[in-house]
Amino acid sequence: MGEANLLLDALLDEAGMSYAGLASRLNRGRNTRYDHASVRRWIRDSAIPRGEGPLLICRVLGTALGRPITLADIGMDRVRPGDLSDAPLHTAIEQVAALWRGDHKRTETVERTRMLAGNAAVAPVFAWENPPDDIDVSHRGPLAVGAGDIARVRAARDRYEQMYRRVGGVPVRPRIVAYLNTHVGPLVRGGYDDRTGRELLRATGGLVALAGISAYDADQQAPAQRYLLYALRMAKASGHPGFGGYCLALLANQAMYRGEFRRVLQYAQTALRGARGHLSPALAVDLYTLQAKAYARIGDARSSHQHMTAAERIEVRAENEPPETGYVQPGLLETQQADVLRRLGDLTAAQAYAEEAVRTSTRTHLRGRAHRLATLAQVLGERGDAEAAVAKGHQMLDCAEGMESGRIQDRFAGLSRALTAFDSQDVRDFRERAALLAQHDQ
Template sequence: MSAIANRALADLMAEAGMSNKKLAGKLRELALSHGLPGSYTHVYVARWLEGMHPRGQTPHLIASVLGRELGRVVTLDDIGMTATAADLAPGFGLDFAPAPQTILRTTRRLWEADLGREPLLRLDDVPAKTLLSPMGLWLIAVPPQPPRRSGRARKVTEADVERVRLTTHLFEDLDHRFGGEYRRQTAVQYLHGEVSELLHSQYVAAVGRELFAAAAVMTYKVGAMAYDSGLHGLARRYFMQALNLAHVAGDRPLAGKVWALLSHQANFLGEYGDAVAFARAAKLGAQSAATPTVHAMYCAMEARALASLGDRRNAIAALREAERSHGKGRPETEPDWIAYFDRAELCDEFGHSFAALGDKGDAIEFAQLTLRESSDRFPRSRVFAQLTLAGAHLDGKPLERDVEQACLVAGAALERAGHIRSARVRQYVTRFNRRLTPYEKKAAAVGEFREQWHDLLRRCAS
């Protein structure tokens, strides 16, 4: 047996309980999920342990696999494969660091690295717990000075800021209709070009606040597109930069929106306790500055996370608070970025929460309400509601489960999902498909649904 030269890698593999074969298998899975070549075997792993340094993106893949197994960030140094000067640091973009000059440097580097498909950004996992410390710092942060810049650069006007807002709405509409994977890179190019130029230009304090707020909304929107694309570590970096921009803009409710997004993502990834913490941070940090509809959205995120934890009493209390607050909202006094959170969206949050609690009747009722009231402008949201409804038909006691109806509803969702490029949609369908396993030999509808699903996957891949 060869001597182990890379003791750091060996120690982490032992801590994670991973053999050479298991690590190789996990590497193949991760490479495949990112569309990368990856014919890794246990022989490769043995060579790395002997001291061979793999080339290309392989070190980042190894660190990502071990990080997932251990539930923490694993760096290239941790696995004995020292990063080069060109590599981003593992914690890059994850701090609450609201000094304007720091934000300008970090956002520009983030957007450049994203356009350059930096391995760390696409392969790195960022556990939600990594953000608990920045959350605490934001909660106690003092109000910032308004951002202003002088010099020879051109002067930013209110018309420039309005153009950013309108462009954000265009990308938001594309995201809702066609999924986060559709034009995310184009949105990053807009940030790196137009928005970055404006942030580095000259502006007075009043315009600076508006500019930073508009940049925050565009940045969190691109983060949401990354989340929808399954690029979760990248999404969290975008969300944290949106938080920094919103803080410098002096907009606590907008910063709270970022924490609500982080809560939504953490809940999707099964990090339920952190999802509760992020939603409550949004409520606590914004407090009386939040308008009724914004506060209702915070409460809905809290309810969804509590429901995932099985905390029925507090989840229902949060839903009731969301409903009361939403009823007080007036569109003319609400920020434009919360316009999506209408009655249909609130019903959708109720449906998801009751589904997580296993309340079949309520889950079906609110999912159906969502589908009746939601706009065709939000086809992805309608797919999520349909799949929630389909899953609810599989809940309850054995005799109450309606597999035929579940497959019928899910099949209708697939018809709508055909043009939507979204890792989240695919994950929703995959989770529903797993729930059909006990019935695959009992109900013909299961086979028909799976044939429809596989046909859609083939068409998407072609």
């Protein structure tokens, strides 16, 4: 089976046409027997009808929508599904709009999205770093887009990010994709000049990236990857290399979670190279730390220490940072370093870093505090101090209570595993509470 055809599904929805309705129109005056199942197969499996079928689909939808429809518009130009590396900007915008529309409506097409692997996962990154650039991103459309529209998209991103930090990606993701579908879709298809278009794509890319973060946190890894790659495409068109570096850092974080450690190095190195001179200090710290973690996972302690040192040498000043890097808050670097040192087996140093991270965590949000406490608790558990680990673990659960987040649940599970060697009542009570909170969040 092929990958679902989001573009055709979205156009049918826009035209208000059912699967059976399209099939009926295609059959009129012709010796064909298309039916509901035929159209469902074209969408579900990205199948392409034989002969003049694709051109007829373009003609029928074009008549219904009152504008020319091409084979690329219906996803039947025979370009390999999921290839985001060579898509013209207009096509990429329609593709991501089809993705967030399907996500908003929870269609089967989005559920069938698969992770890109191999060259398909790397080519879009190569395309971001290398020519050709988008010379003119202006667009003709029915809605005139201005600075106020762009400001509202930016404000929405900030609002949803704060919500994400409080309650996690599971409840926030549907809100983001609904906003993208209802409010942002008409803007990116509207009318704007080149300058306004670049700022619109920058703002939209920030919200699309946050949709990817929320999908990742909700354990919807394939849609998350697509959102992040589309955000990267928008970063290129916007002319903001630093934002592209941010998108690559998010992709590297997802690759780390999936255990693709060499991919982490590839993404992070590309970001540092491709956005040189445009990266904020906080983002550079995050990228070097990601590399340190990846090197630790593949057993290269020397390279891991080198990248930890590189991260520590960078001074971060919050007032000079863009909105997206607000996650690099006090204690994050120490938390990441503690995790690296724990992986390398240096538990004494790991505890020192983790304790410093917790000490400064009063200045961060609850989600960040929960991660810092989880790291310290895990180090304490691995050092054999079950009593202290449980105490910090309960503080972590206090911070995380009410959050619906796959990554927070991972921290519950990780600490519970670290305490399996201990059979005290305190440990059993903690593991029971963690399990109950995890069940509540599902």
